[in-house]
Amino acid sequence: MKYVDEFRDPEMAKVLLKEITKISDTLAKNLKRPVYIMEVCGGHTHSIFRYGIENMLPDSLELIHGPGCPVCVLPMGRVDDCVAIAEQENVIMTTFGDAMRVPGSKRSLLQAKALGADVRMVYSPLDALTIAKKNPDKEVVFFGLGFETTMPSTALTVLKAEADGIKNFSLFCNHITIIPTIKAVLDSPDLQLDGFLGPGHVSMVIGNQPYNFIAEHYHRPVVVAGFEPLDILQSLWMVLAQLNLGEARIENQYKRVVPERGNKMALTAISRVFELRQFFEWRGLGSIDNSGVQLNAQYAAYDAEKKFVTPSVVIADPKSCQCGEVLKGAIKPWQCKVYGKACTPETPLGALMVSSEGACAAYFQYGGARIENMQAKQSQKIIPIQPVIEEASL
Amino acid sequence: MNVVEKNLHVPSNSETPIESTRLRQGKLVSSVITLAHGGGGKAMRDLIDDVFINAFSNSSLNTLEDQARFQLSDLAQYGDRLAMTTDSYVIDPIFFPGGDIGKLAICGTVNDLAVGGAKPLYLTCAMIIEEGMQVSTLRQIVQSMADTAKAAGVFIVTGDTKVVERGSCDKIFINTAGIGVINQGYQLGVHKAQAHDRILVNGYLGDHGAAILNARGDMHLSSPIESDCAPLHELIEVLLKAAPNTRFIRDATRGGIASVLNEIAEASRCGIEIRETDTPIRNEVKGFCEILGLDPLYLANEGKLVAVVPADETAAALTAMRTHPLGRDAADVGYVLEDGRAGRVHMQTSFGGKRIVDMLVGEQLPRIC
Numbered sequence: 001m002k003y004v005d006e007f008r009d010p011e012m013a014k015v016l017l018k019e020i021t022k023i024s025d026t027l028a029k030n031l032k033r034p035v036y037i038m039e040v041c042g043g044h045t046h047s048i049f050r051y052g053i054e055n056m057l058p059d060s061l062e063l064i065h066g067p068g069c070p071v072c073v074l075p076m077g078r079v080d081d082c083v084a085i086a087e088q089e090n091v092i093m094t095t096f097g098d099a100m101r102v103p104g105s106k107r108s109l110l111q112a113k114a115l116g117a118d119v120r121m122v123y124s125p126l127d128a129l130t131i132a133k134k135n136p137d138k139e140v141v142f143f144g145l146g147f148e149t150t151m152p153s154t155a156l157t158v159l160k161a162e163a164d165g166i167k168n169f170s171l172f173c174n175h176i177t178i179i180p181t182i183k184a185v186l187d188s189p190d191l192q193l194d195g196f197l198g199p200g201h202v203s204m205v206i207g208n209q210p211y212n213f214i215a216e217h218y219h220r221p222v223v224v225a226g227f228e229p230l231d232i233l234q235s236l237w238m239v240l241a242q243l244n245l246g247e248a249r250i251e252n253q254y255k256r257v258v259p260e261r262g263n264k265m266a267l268t269a270i271s272r273v274f275e276l277r278q279f280f281e282w283r284g285l286g287s288i289d290n291s292g293v294q295l296n297a298q299y300a301a302y303d304a305e306k307k308f309v310t311p312s313v314v315i316a317d318p319k320s321c322q323c324g325e326v327l328k329g330a331i332k333p334w335q336c337k338v339y340g341k342a343c344t345p346e347t348p349l350g351a352l353m354v355s356s357e358g359a360c361a362a363y364f365q366y367g368g369a370r371i372e373n374m375q376a377k378q379s380q381k382i383i384p385i386q387p388v389i390e391e392a393s394l
Numbered sequence: 395m396n397v398v399e400k401n402l403h404v405p406s407n408s409e410t411p412i413e414s415t416r417l418r419q420g421k422l423v424s425s426v427i428t429l430a431h432g433g434g435g436k437a438m439r440d441l442i443d444d445v446f447i448n449a450f451s452n453s454s455l456n457t458l459e460d461q462a463r464f465q466l467s468d469l470a471q472y473g474d475r476l477a478m479t480t481d482s483y484v485i486d487p488i489f490f491p492g493g494d495i496g497k498l499a500i501c502g503t504v505n506d507l508a509v510g511g512a513k514p515l516y517l518t519c520a521m522i523i524e525e526g527m528q529v530s531t532l533r534q535i536v537q538s539m540a541d542t543a544k545a546a547g548v549f550i551v552t553g554d555t556k557v558v559e560r561g562s563c564d565k566i567f568i569n570t571a572g573i574g575v576i577n578q579g580y581q582l583g584v585h586k587a588q589a590h591d592r593i594l595v596n597g598y599l600g601d602h603g604a605a606i607l608n609a610r611g612d613m614h615l616s617s618p619i620e621s622d623c624a625p626l627h628e629l630i631e632v633l634l635k636a637a638p639n640t641r642f643i644r645d646a647t648r649g650g651i652a653s654v655l656n657e658i659a660e661a662s663r664c665g666i667e668i669r670e671t672d673t674p675i676r677n678e679v680k681g682f683c684e685i686l687g688l689d690p691l692y693l694a695n696e697g698k699l700v701a702v703v704p705a706d707e708t709a710a711a712l713t714a715m716r717t718h719p720l721g722r723d724a725a726d727v728g729y730v731l732e733d734g735r736a737g738r739v740h741m742q743t744s745f746g747g748k749r750i751v752d753m754l755v756g757e758q759l760p761r762i763c
Contacts, residue, residue: 001677001680001681001684004680004681004684008744008745010744010745010746013745013746014746046687049749050689050743050749051743051745051747051749052741052742052743052745052746052747052748052749053745053747054747055747055748055749056746056747096760097759097760098759098760100759101756101759110756121759121760122612123612123613123686123760127612229745229747344755345755345756346755346756364752365750365752365755366749366750366752
């Protein structure tokens with residue numbers, strides 16, 4: 001397939017892997033442990049597993065799968081609120097495909113649908129607006145979620161609803177922002193990370209400059225990476241090359257998509273309709289200040305949380321869940337007490353088992369062989385880990 | 395009178411005409427199906443006569459007995475075991491590029507018989523119709539069933555019609571059950587895969603699933619992808635002649651090739667490895683999956699089979715399959731591992747990595763971003 005195969009060339013992969021191994025082995029020798037690089041974005045996690053990249057990497061390099069799966073980090077209480085709105089009379093709830101599966105404390109949207117709620121999958125928030133136009137006697141709610149990647153399309157939909165004078169459309173907003181999240185990860189005391197693969201699609205919207213603090217204050221290199229397998233290998237190589245020179249800079253590997261200063265139109269749309277929430281709770285990570293957004297006062301009429309009464313109960317993550325430690329790279333998914341036992345993609349307890357972008361679900365679906373290898377290796381080498389269970393609560 | 399002709403491939407002019415067994419032939423006057431057409435009275439009789447009998451016409455069906463009757467000696471000429479299967483067809487939309495629910499209802503059941511090594515002979519047809527359906531639409535579906543059955547050499551020998559209130563079903567649901575006879579020589583089984591056996595497919599995978607998703611129109615993509623819906627019994631006959639020790643065949647319908655491979659690995663307690671580079675998937679389907687974040691290995695097929703063939707018969711099997719129009723793009727996609735972990739399916743990715751191909755949990759849903 002043109003414009004795709006070029007980024008999946010196994011011969012070029014071999015060249016890159018050779019270089020990666022060379023630098024990584026040297027670095028790990030000095031560190032006396034593997035080099036740890038976190039891919040922040042769930043899209044990267046998905047690609048890494050889909051193409052079997054983890055199995056191709058040398059032992060001296062380990063990937064830590066970060067918190068960038070918006071479906072995974074949504075807390076149960078928010079899903080409960082969404083289900084409660086969906087189950088009200090006269091409501092059509094709309095959302096993206098994989099958001100329908102996220103478990104609430106009682107049920108997911110898929111289960112609510114089976115029990116009679118009108119829940120519809122859409123490919124774009126604009127589809128929700130079309131449904132609202134076609135059903136003027138119904139209240140159509142869009143369950144919006146995602147980082148800055150999906151925020152502009154939601155913002156534009158709200159602006160279009162305003163322009164078209166559509167009153168029966170509202171947004172149940174669960175959008176989150178990436179920067180406070182990365183900061184929370186970096187501030188975590190049990191963290192060991194040498195560098196980051198920056199989220200490509202988020203950066204397409206916000207540009208590269210917002211990451212400067214990672215290099216300046218935390219002295220970690222960041223390479224904004226594309227999602228094809230060669231993109232990922234090249235970005236890993238770029239992070240390693242910086243580490244090798246003792247540098248910490250923000251680099252852009254995904255230049256064909258990511259402009260240095262982001263997408264101005266998208267950013268304008270976001271700032272017109274959204275404002276930061278002071279508190280927003282994450283599954284597995286607890287509350288992160290200023291990490292969520294909501295509609296501002298001018299667009300309050302489109303805010304489903306103002307239009308509908310919701311239980312708004314905060315549900316703590318199950319105690320046995322170690323999602324937080326996995327998200328911060330303190331433990332591997334398969335080291336979690338409930339992984340593959342009480343927590344499976346069929347009956348996910350924790351956030352990371354929910355979406356195919358979640359680290360645990362990805363391991364479960366694609367990564368068994370790697371786990372077997374790593375378990376064998378693990379018994380021989382000791383990685384300093386200080387597990388800290390942080391209970392999510394507000 | 396009540397038996398189907400000894401030679402199944404008799405031309406239609408030798409079939410018992412309706413007039414010879416019935417005083418009058420019903421004529422449907424309404425242009426819309428109503429509850430009356432399932433009520434057991436004259437309206438239903440008119441529907442059956444005018445739509446079903448007209449299209450499916452054969453001596454067994456035309457007598458309108460409550461059951462089809464077969465001479466055991468007729469069946470015995472084809473082999474030593476009966477094969478029986480049933481499947482219900484519900485699909486949205488009912489007409490799609492490459493087929494419709496009627497064609498699907500014949501092909502699906504013919505294939506379920508054929509993959510067991512059976513010669514498909516007789517089918518039943520039960521329909522649940524939502525009131526309000528246009529008679530012209532129903533005729534189109536029924537004609538498609540008749541054409542497909544004729545081409546596949548099977549007879550629809552008995553049936554049932556129900557009409558339900560609006561909202562109680564989605565336009566039309568069809569159930570077909572089928573009977574076939576298995577040749578003495580064939581002993582296919584899902585538990586029979588052995589180390590070094592090859593995994594063969596008869597062509598491009600995922601066409602049906604992609605065509606249906608696309609036909610729903612939500613994505614507003616214009617795409618030439620057509621469903622691969624086709625009866626596979628002839629191709630299977632060709633394959634089994636060339637590779638008589640074939641261990642197992644299954645049509646890769648819902649859940650795609652990934653599910654079939656997992657079923658084989660589990661039942662045969664073996665590991666299986668496939669190669670992404672050798673797995674035939676059209677660029678259009680790949681592109682469609684890229685956009686939606688779907689995996690083509692899990693997309694449904696309606697005219698694709700997975701065969702487990704002993705290594706020494708693989709070349710013959712592939713050559714033979716490629717002589718048939720439905721096997722032109724047949725490919726050897728992988729093999730049964732000697733020391734694989736039982737129940738596990740791996741894929742060598744085209745990128746040079748390796749990943750597990752697991753059973754699908756729930757439905758494949760498009761990814762958020």
